[in-house]
Every structure is written in structure tokens, then in C-alpha cells.
Amino acid sequence: MSGDQERSHFSFPSHDELSSLVSWKPAAGATDSAGDPRGFGPRAVPPPVSLTDVLRGSMMDYGALARAFGLPCSAPSDVLAPGGMASSRELMADVGNAGNSMTPSSGCGGSATPMTPNSSTSWSSTEAAGEEDAERCKKDEPKQEEEVEKQRVKVEEEGGDTSEKVNKSKKKGEKRQRDPRFAFVTESEVDHLDDGYRWRKYGQKAVKNSPYPRSYYRCTTQKCPVKKRVERSYQNPRIVITTYEGKHAHECPTTVRGSTHLLPPPSAMSTSFCQNLVMQQMNQLNNDNSLQANINPNVYLANLPPSLQQLQLPDYGLLQDIIPSFIHGGQP
DNA sequence: CGTATTTGACCTGCGC
DNA sequence: GCGCAGGTCAAATACG
Numbered sequence A: 001m002s003g004d005q006e007r008s009h010f011s012f013p014s015h016d017e018l019s020s021l022v023s024w025k026p027a028a029g030a031t032d033s034a035g036d037p038r039g040f041g042p043r044a045v046p047p048p049v050s051l052t053d054v055l056r057g058s059m060m061d062y063g064a065l066a067r068a069f070g071l072p073c074s075a076p077s078d079v080l081a082p083g084g085m086a087s088s089r090e091l092m093a094d095v096g097n098a099g100n101s102m103t104p105s106s107g108c109g110g111s112a113t114p115m116t117p118n119s120s121t122s123w124s125s126t127e128a129a130g131e132e133d134a135e136r137c138k139k140d141e142p143k144q145e146e147e148v149e150k151q152r153v154k155v156e157e158e159g160g161d162t163s164e165k166v167n168k169s170k171k172k173g174e175k176r177q178r179d180p181r182f183a184f185v186t187e188s189e190v191d192h193l194d195d196g197y198r199w200r201k202y203g204q205k206a207v208k209n210s211p212y213p214r215s216y217y218r219c220t221t222q223k224c225p226v227k228k229r230v231e232r233s234y235q236n237p238r239i240v241i242t243t244y245e246g247k248h249a250h251e252c253p254t255t256v257r258g259s260t261h262l263l264p265p266p267s268a269m270s271t272s273f274c275q276n277l278v279m280q281q282m283n284q285l286n287n288d289n290s291l292q293a294n295i296n297p298n299v300y301l302a303n304l305p306p307s308l309q310q311l312q313l314p315d316y317g318l319l320q321d322i323i324p325s326f327i328h329g330g331q332p
Numbered sequence B: 001c002g003t004a005t006t007t008g009a010c011c012t013g014c015g016c
Numbered sequence C: 001g002c003g004c005a006g007g008t009c010a011a012a013t014a015c016g
Helices: A051-056 A062-068 A076-080 A088-101 A131-158 A162-169 A272-288 A297-303 A308-311 A316-326
Strands: A116-126 A183-189 A199-206 A213-219 A229-233 A239-245
Touching: none
Parallel strands: none
Antiparallel strands: A116 A183, A183 A239, A199 A213, A213 A229, A229 A239
């Protein structure tokens, strides 16, 4: 199928402010199967930080992002600071955390979200505890951190990766560690957004309160623990919610081969795309001082692209766990 | 034939 | 302890 709506609003990761800042509109014609004119907006601003890198987690660190966004630089450990999920600091900490341990594949060097007939995308993230833990972690985060640390030590000792052995080697009484996740909200007619990596579907489940199933994908590259889940909003079936979990342990196939998706070289395509996104985010941040403001969810919705305003955050499933942390969480 | 998808069963965690 | 829902496994099936 060819995309009919090619707008892609790409909101910056996680929570509050950034989520509403970017409204990116690529040229029409991008599809996931055919050669496409991937125009990534009229601007090509060289940012200090590329989203590609953010997403790949290869270079991004909390400090870098914090600097890039003019935020107070605090340690990622602030992520789980009690008392709310809405602070910009926490937001950045999420990203920093992601930089340490995960890589949403959508931002891989070889491609980006708009390979599919998307029309809008935003993204958010959750902490290491995972989506459903996002709420939970507020109450028992010390315990959570302890468990996570325990898990990490254990994993290091065993030299294994958690996600692959979750069921088999998991000891009773220990919470399983979950990688941090990034959620992308994309308006698209296709469920599975082509992000440059190769994915294998390993499961599908019906989602409570939603007529649309949730699909589970795993990166097909050997030893790569990255997973993603894809589901549609039942409120707006055009909205696809993609949640990435884990960090790719390899190069993006399209980066390496450059042929899988008929993409231009990463340097010509996704990098500028990502850079644009980041720059737009940063520009808006700088202009609005929105980071300093207390965030009103309504303001956010107002700032969101129409498609995302329509979305208004489904009250189920992934978004319930992820998005509210920056929309609803902004409210005291 | 190799790889990807489908799908029912199973496992796990959590709330009641 | 039980039931529910999310997440994963793995056999069967489809596809190129």
C-alpha cells in the first residue's frame, strides 16, 4: 500500500514538554516498500546531537542531552525521583537512561519512522522498570531500584541477557528486569513501521478494552535483545503505538547494507531527519521556555499536531502506561 | 528449504 | 489463593 498521509509529527521523547514540541512534516510519498522521496522537511540544521544517536543510544548520554536542551544536568538516577513524572529533568533522565541501555530502532541510522505511510509520530519513554512499572515505581521505587540493581549484577555475573532468559532462568521472588522503553505514537495505516531493522513477530495478544491486537516483535539479529510492541489506538485506529525495548547489539541493517529499504545513505537521510527533529525540539524549547513552565496537559494537547490531539491518549494499554506520564503526570 | 507469521498454550506478576 | 492480563514460547503453517 502506498501512504496517503505522509505527515509525520515527531514528538520528542517522553513526558511533558518535549512531547509536544515537534511537528515534523516530511514530503509526501514515503512508503515502506517502494522507493520514496524522503524529504525530511525544509530545514537541515546541524544539531549538536542527532536523534539517530539518541535512539541508537550509541553516543547519547544524559549530560549531552541535558546540555543540548539547556537543562540542568543531573544524574540519570534522578529518573525515579519521587513525587511525579513530569519534570523536565526526569524527562532528560529517561533519555539518558536510554542512552545507557537501550536503542529504539526507529531512529537507526538507516531509516526512521516515516518509511511507512505514517502521518504523525510522537514518542515517549519509560524507565527501566518498564511500562506498567512506570506507575508502580512511583510507590516502591527504592525497592525497584534495588531489584534492578540485583538483576543487573546477576546478569553480569552470568553473562547473559535478561530478555532471552526471562522465563527459563528467572528465579522466583525476583522481579524481572525490564529494559527502558520508548513509545512512538504514529499515525499510520500500517501496523508494523519499517524502521530499518529486521523484526520477527513472535506473538500477538488481544488488548483489553481494545478491538485491536498488540503484536510483539523481536529483532532478528542474533543476540540482539531488542523487542518492540505494536498496537493501535482503539480511539483512533489510525494511531499506531510502537514501543521499543532494549538496545540493539548491532548496526542497523540498512546502515550496513543500505539496500534493504532502498534508502539513501544514513548520512543523507535519517541523520538529517533526526537532526531536524532534535533541532526543532531544541529551538522550541529555547523559544518557549516551556521547560521552565509548569506543564498543563491541555496545553500539551493544544500543541500537539491535530492527529495527536485526536488521539487524546487512549486510556488503555501502552499509552496508558507511557503517555500519561507526560500528559497526565504533568498535573499535580 | 529457509525464514517469517500465526496462534494456542503456558508463564509471570499483580490486584483483590 | 484465585483470576486476570500481559508477555513469551513453540508447533504448525504460509510464503518466497
